[in-house]
Amino acid sequence: MNRRHILAASLAVPLATALASPFIRPAGAQTLVRASLRLKWLTQAQFAGFYVALQKGYYREAGIDLTINPGGPNLLTENLVASGADTFGLSGGTDSVFAARERGLPIVCAGVMHQQTPFVFVARADGPIRTLADFRGKTITTWFTGANFVLLGMLAQAGLNRGDFTMQPQQVSVQPFVDRQVDVVTATRYNEFFTLMSRVGRENLRSFVPDEHGITFPRDTVIVSEQTARDRPQLVSGFLRATIRGWRDALADNKLGVDSVMSVAPTLNRPHQEFMLVEAGKLMVAGGAAQNGLFWIDHPVIQAAHDFFLRNEVIKAPLDLAAAYNSSFLEALPVADRMA
Amino acid sequence: MNAAAIAALRLLGGVILAGLVWEAAVVGFGIRPHLLPRLSEILAAFAVTPGAYWAGLQRTAAETLIGFAAGTAVGIMNGVIFFRAPLLRDMLLPVFIVSQTIPVIAFGALVVMWFGNTLFAKAVIAFYLTFFPVTVNTLLGLNSVDPRQVALLRSFGASPRQILFRLQLPMALPQIFVALRLGASLSLVGAIVGEWFGDNTGIGVLLLQAMYNESVVALWAAILCAALLGTGFYALVAWAERRIVFWGAEQ
Numbered sequence: 001m002n003r004r005h006i007l008a009a010s011l012a013v014p015l016a017t018a019l020a021s022p023f024i025r026p027a028g029a030q031t032l033v034r035a036s037l038r039l040k041w042l043t044q045a046q047f048a049g050f051y052v053a054l055q056k057g058y059y060r061e062a063g064i065d066l067t068i069n070p071g072g073p074n075l076l077t078e079n080l081v082a083s084g085a086d087t088f089g090l091s092g093g094t095d096s097v098f099a100a101r102e103r104g105l106p107i108v109c110a111g112v113m114h115q116q117t118p119f120v121f122v123a124r125a126d127g128p129i130r131t132l133a134d135f136r137g138k139t140i141t142t143w144f145t146g147a148n149f150v151l152l153g154m155l156a157q158a159g160l161n162r163g164d165f166t167m168q169p170q171q172v173s174v175q176p177f178v179d180r181q182v183d184v185v186t187a188t189r190y191n192e193f194f195t196l197m198s199r200v201g202r203e204n205l206r207s208f209v210p211d212e213h214g215i216t217f218p219r220d221t222v223i224v225s226e227q228t229a230r231d232r233p234q235l236v237s238g239f240l241r242a243t244i245r246g247w248r249d250a251l252a253d254n255k256l257g258v259d260s261v262m263s264v265a266p267t268l269n270r271p272h273q274e275f276m277l278v279e280a281g282k283l284m285v286a287g288g289a290a291q292n293g294l295f296w297i298d299h300p301v302i303q304a305a306h307d308f309f310l311r312n313e314v315i316k317a318p319l320d321l322a323a324a325y326n327s328s329f330l331e332a333l334p335v336a337d338r339m340a
Numbered sequence: 341m342n343a344a345a346i347a348a349l350r351l352l353g354g355v356i357l358a359g360l361v362w363e364a365a366v367v368g369f370g371i372r373p374h375l376l377p378r379l380s381e382i383l384a385a386f387a388v389t390p391g392a393y394w395a396g397l398q399r400t401a402a403e404t405l406i407g408f409a410a411g412t413a414v415g416i417m418n419g420v421i422f423f424r425a426p427l428l429r430d431m432l433l434p435v436f437i438v439s440q441t442i443p444v445i446a447f448g449a450l451v452v453m454w455f456g457n458t459l460f461a462k463a464v465i466a467f468y469l470t471f472f473p474v475t476v477n478t479l480l481g482l483n484s485v486d487p488r489q490v491a492l493l494r495s496f497g498a499s500p501r502q503i504l505f506r507l508q509l510p511m512a513l514p515q516i517f518v519a520l521r522l523g524a525s526l527s528l529v530g531a532i533v534g535e536w537f538g539d540n541t542g543i544g545v546l547l548l549q550a551m552y553n554e555s556v557v558a559l560w561a562a563i564l565c566a567a568l569l570g571t572g573f574y575a576l577v578a579w580a581e582r583r584i585v586f587w588g589a590e591q
Contacts, residue, residue, distance in 0.1 A: 036456075042549050043540065069457050070538045072548060074445055085453045173554055175374065195554050199374075264540055265549060266392040267385070267558050 032065040033235060038086035039071045040220065043265040045273040046190060046280045047090065048257035053246025055260050062238035081223050082107050088239055093118075093219025094305045095146035095314075101324045102315050106226040110236050110329045111243075111295030112302075113220035114280070115287035117210040119147055119188045121154075122177070122196060125206045129183060132158035132208060138183035141170035146217070147186050149312050154213045174199075184208075190279035194272050215308065216287070216301050229326060236329040244294050244338055251281045251340055285340045293338025297327045377557045385561045392546070397565055400543040403459055403531035404573065407466020408523055415471040415523075416516065419478020420504065429479070440472050444533050452537040462534030462542070466527035473526070477519035481512025517581040524577045528570050543569065 039047050050068055053059055059066040069086060071077060077091035078100035090113065091097065097109050121140070123129035129138060135155055142148050148167060155165070170185065174192050177185035178199045187193040196205055210217060222243075224236055250257030258273045288298035302325055309315045330338065362379045365371065373381070386393055418436075422429035448465055455461035485508050493503050535544025543565045550558035 038538065042545075042552060044553075070540060070545075072536050072538050073552070074449055074536055075452070075538055080453065083453055085456065172551060175554075191553075265545075266389040267546055267549060267555075267561075269553060269555055269558075272553065 031063050032060065033063055034065045034067075035087035035235065035239070036067040036069055037088040037090065037239075038069045038075070038077050038080050040077055040090050040092055041071045043070045043261060044191075044268065045258055045261050045277040046220075048250040048261050048277050048280075049247030050090075050243060051246070051260040051264060052250045052257055053242045055263070056246065056249065058242035058245045059239070062242040064235065064239060064242065066239075078105050078107050078223065081225055084225065084227075087224065087228060087235075089223040091221050091223050092145070093221055094217060094302055095219075095309070097221050097223065097324060098306065098309055098315050098319060101319050102317075107223045108226055108229040108323070109221045109223050109297065109325045110229065111222035111240055112218045112297050113222065113295060114283040115216075115218055115285075115289050115296070115298065115301075116283050117150065117215065117217040118190065118219050118280075118283050119143075119150075119186055120193070120210070121151060121184050121208040122187050122193070123184050123206045123208070124180075124200070125204050127183065127206075129206065132213070133160070135184065136160055136164045139166045139168065139181075140184040140186075141168045141176065141182050142186040144169050146314075149309065149314055150210050150215055150217055151186075152312065153215050153308060154208065154210060157213055189283065190276040193279070194275045217305055218287075218298065218301055222295060229329075233329060233332070237332040240295060240329055241333050241337060244333075247284065247294055248340060250277065251284070254278065254281075289340065293330070293335060294340050295330060295338070297325050297330065299325065299327070374554070374556045377560055381557050382560045382564060385557050393561065393565055395541050396543045396546050396562075397569060399459070399541045400462075400528070400531050400535065400566075401569055401573075403462035403534065403542070404466055404527045404569070406459070406463035407468075407530055408470050408527040408573075410463065411467045411470025411523055411527060412474055412520060414467070415474025415519070416478050416509075418471070418475040419482060419512075419516075420509075422475070422479050423482040423508075433475075436472055436475065439468075444469065444530065448533055448537050451534065457537070457539045461537075462531045462539075465534040466530035469526040469530040470523040473519040473522050474516065477515045478512055481515030482508050484515070485511045513585045517577070517585055520577050521574060521581070524574045525570060528566070528573060532566060 037050060039050070041047075043051075047068075054066055054068060071090075076096075077086070077089035078096060080086045081089040081091070082100070082105040089107075091100075091107075093114070094109075094112070097107070100107050121142070128134060132155060135158070140151065142151055151167070152162065155161075168182070174185050174187065174195050176182050177196070185192070185196070187196055193205075193207075222240070229236060250260070254274060254277050257277050258270060261273060262268055262270065284294055287301065288296045292298075299321070302321060306315070306319060306321060310318060359379050366373075366376055366378045422433065444465065447468060451461050451464050455464060489507060489511075490503055493507055498506070532542070532544035532547065535542035536548055539545050543562055546558065546562040546565070550556075550562050
C-alpha cells in the first residue's frame, strides 16, 4: 500500500464513521423512548424530584429519553398532553383534571403528587380575624381557579354566605396584603407563604387550613393521554418508577434537590427554593401516601373533592372517576419502591 | 479624537450619570426595595449568576435575529409580489390584516403546540410580528416611486427586473427602513413573549421567573437585559439605515 492509499484510508475511516453514526447507537440506548414532561409551572423546587431523576439518569434506566418542559401562566398542561404535544404532564390538580374531563379532553390521571390542599388562607395574627366567622365583612383575595370554591365551602361551614364578605381575584403579587389593602390572602404553602414570611414575619401570620375544615384538595396530578394509558402502560409505569426514585433522593437530600433545580434555573433564590422543597415534601408524604407511597391516588379523597365540586356546581354532571383516575400504573410497581 | 469616540464617551457619561441618579434617589428618598431596588443590587445579581444572564441574552438575541431576518425577507418579497400583482394584494392583504389581530399571547399558545419549546418556535413569533409592517411599508414605498422615472428607464429599454432592482426597491428603502426599525422592537417582543410558553433559557424566562417569585432585583436585572438587547438591536438597524440609505433617511 503506497502512501496515497494510507492517506485515503485514514481519511475514509473517520468519514464513514461520521456518516454512519446516526445509525449506530451505543448498546443499551436502542430501546430509549423519546418523551416529554410538561410541568404545571416554571422551574422551581416544587418539581425537584423530576430534575433529580433526569440528571441522575433514572429516566434513561427506565428506557425513557425525557425532556422536561416548564409550564407557565399561559399554558394549560391538560391541553398539551391531550393534543399529544407532550407525553406526560404535571397538571394543576384534581380541579383541572375534573374540568378537562368535563370538556371531553382524553386525559387520564396516573398519580397525585400533593396529597393535601397546597394552599392556605392567611390573615394577620394581630388583626381582627381569629376564626372563620370573623371573615364577615372582610376583603379576601383568592384564585378563581378552584381556591375560591374551597374558601366558599369553608366559610359556609362557619355560616357565612357569598354576600357576607368581599372576594376578589388575586393578582401575581401578595403585596396588597402586605400593605394592608386586603384582610385575607391566599398562599401556597411553598411559594406565596415564603414571600409573606419574609415581608411580614412568620409570627405575624395566621393561617386557615382547608384540610382542618374537612376540605382536602389533592393537587399536582400526573396526567397522560388516554391513548398513552391504553397503548403504553409500561411507559407510564416506568416514568412513575423513575420519578419516585428521583423524589426519594430529593426528599432525602434537599441540597441535591435544590442543586438540580438551580442548575437549570440559576437565578432562583436559594433560601426560597429550600423552603419550597421542604413544604412540598410534606404535602407529598401526607395522607394516603404514608401507607401507599408517593403519588398515591387516594380515591375516597378524590371522590369527596368531586362531590364538593358537584354540590357547588363547578362541574355540572357527575364524572366517571374510575376512567379519569387510574391507579394501575402505580400498582404495577412494588409498594416498597413507591415509599418515600 | 474623532467624532465617533467623543459621541461614545458622551453616551457612556450619560449612562453613568443616570445610574448615579438612580442609586442616589433610592438611598436618598428611602424607596422601598420591592418598588425599586438600588442599581448596585441589580448589578450584584448579574455578578452572582453571570452565566444565566449571558445565556439568556444570547438565546433571545438569536431568536430575535432569526425572526427579524425571516420577517424582513418575507415582508419585502410580499411587498414586491403585491405591487406586481394587485389582484393578489386585494385577495391576501386582508387575510394578513386579520392575522395581525390575533393577540400574540393566543398565537404563542398555538406555536408551542406546533413547534414545541424550540428556538424556532420563538423565531416564528418574532417573524409573525415583523413581516406585516415590512410588507405594508414595502408596498407603500414601491407605490410612491415617480411613474415618470419608471417611464424614463423603460424608454431606455430597461427590463422590469432592472427597474425593480435599480429604481423601485432603492426608492422604497427609506419606507422599508421605517418598518425595519419598528420590526427591531417588535421581533424582540415576539421572542420574549414566545419564551413565556415554557422554556429554560432566555430573557423572557428570566422575566417570568422573577415576576412570579416576586424577586424584584431579578426582575430589574431581566428588564435591563431586555433594554440592552432592544437598544442595541435598534441602534444596529438605525446604523445600517444611515449607511444604506445615505441620501436621506429619516433620522
